Amino acid sequence: MIGKFWPTLSSTSIHDIVHTALDSGINWFDTAQAYGGGQSERALSDALNALNISPPDAFIATKWWPVLRSSRSLEATITHRLKQLRGWPITLYQIHQPYSRSTIALQMKSMAILLDQGFIQCAGVSNFSAAQMTEAYKALRAHGHSLVSNQVRYNLLDRRVENNDILLAAEDLGITIIAYSPLAQGILTGKFHGGLAKPRGFRKWDPRFRTAQLDQSAHIIRLLHTLGEKYQVGPAEVALNWLIGHPSQRVMAIPGATSTTQALQNAHAMQWTLSSSDRSALDHTSISA
Numbered sequence: 001m002i003g004k005f006w007p008t009l010s011s012t013s014i015h016d017i018v019h020t021a022l023d024s025g026i027n028w029f030d031t032a033q034a035y036g037g038g039q040s041e042r043a044l045s046d047a048l049n050a051l052n053i054s055p056p057d058a059f060i061a062t063k064w065w066p067v068l069r070s071s072r073s074l075e076a077t078i079t080h081r082l083k084q085l086r087g088w089p090i091t092l093y094q095i096h097q098p099y100s101r102s103t104i105a106l107q108m109k110s111m112a113i114l115l116d117q118g119f120i121q122c123a124g125v126s127n128f129s130a131a132q133m134t135e136a137y138k139a140l141r142a143h144g145h146s147l148v149s150n151q152v153r154y155n156l157l158d159r160r161v162e163n164n165d166i167l168l169a170a171e172d173l174g175i176t177i178i179a180y181s182p183l184a185q186g187i188l189t190g191k192f193h194g195g196l197a198k199p200r201g202f203r204k205w206d207p208r209f210r211t212a213q214l215d216q217s218a219h220i221i222r223l224l225h226t227l228g229e230k231y232q233v234g235p236a237e238v239a240l241n242w243l244i245g246h247p248s249q250r251v252m253a254i255p256g257a258t259s260t261t262q263a264l265q266n267a268h269a270m271q272w273t274l275s276s277s278d279r280s281a282l283d284h285t286s287i288s289a
């Protein structure tokens, strides 16, 4: 299901996108077992290998799929995961969802074993609530390790992490927030508002891409365009810059890209900084969405 969410790219396109990303200063990539049952992991590693890239010039973060599985599968499937990654080390291993059949304590015990045995270098979670993240942090600490990240949806149109204690707890515990869907799956690029693009794949059936919901965010897109003109960048870059410039300095963004142009634009968001008044304008505009 998840693997079919986006159109399949040719291996040439994947190589070109990865190449462009690396050339533009990106040095880590997020993937998951669930993205095509290893297909995304294989495609990414093949692209990196074809480019003769190796650590520390790039790092891979991947995820274990926990649904209907117990924590024992974390250890039982690690060799297979590494095989899918064509020899690439797992710098960050994340629990994709908080829906394993095992307790968080048992999952963290298995993560600690993987860390101790050198199969993975860092452990993280994804889609965990503040309470679940804190429980995972404490459980892993009991084994002498730190939980480094929680990957959650965070963008100008979805700021729940600011109000549900996730961001606050992450700041307290020193956990990095990895913002997924940082462009709201492309909505924040503005291309769907002006009718410049039509949603592809599953997005066709997603109400967020219908006119009624797009109308509700039109004022944010207008502001992104205005600020984009000021900084001579596109709306996507402004939306990404707002995220990575979070005052906590705890937020990273992982925008997807289906072309080298998108990869270039998105990476360029790291090359400049919104002024505090422009940042504040976005803070206030998006709150009223």
Ligand SMILES: NC(=O)c1ccc[n+]([C@@H]2O[C@H](COP(=O)([O-])OP(=O)(O)OC[C@H]3O[C@@H](n4cnc5c(N)ncnc54)[C@H](OP(=O)(O)O)[C@@H]3O)[C@@H](O)[C@H]2O)c1
Residues within 6 Å of the ligand: 006, 030, 031, 096, 126, 127, 151, 152, 179, 180, 181, 182, 183, 184, 185, 186, 187, 189, 191, 200, 236, 254, 255, 256, 257, 258, 259, 261, 262, 263, 265, 266
């Ligand atoms: N942990 C989780 O549960 C979870 C869930 C979702 C995603 N993720 C991770 O987060 C990553 C990114 O999230 P996402 O793909 O959902 O959303 P996103 O990054 O907000 O949007 C990515 C899509 O927007 C379009 N786009 C990107 N940059 C653009 C640009 N500069 N100009 C115009 N269009 C642009 C592209 O699609 P088109 O060209 O087709 O329009 C691209 O695939 C994923 O790759 C995945 O690693 C994790």
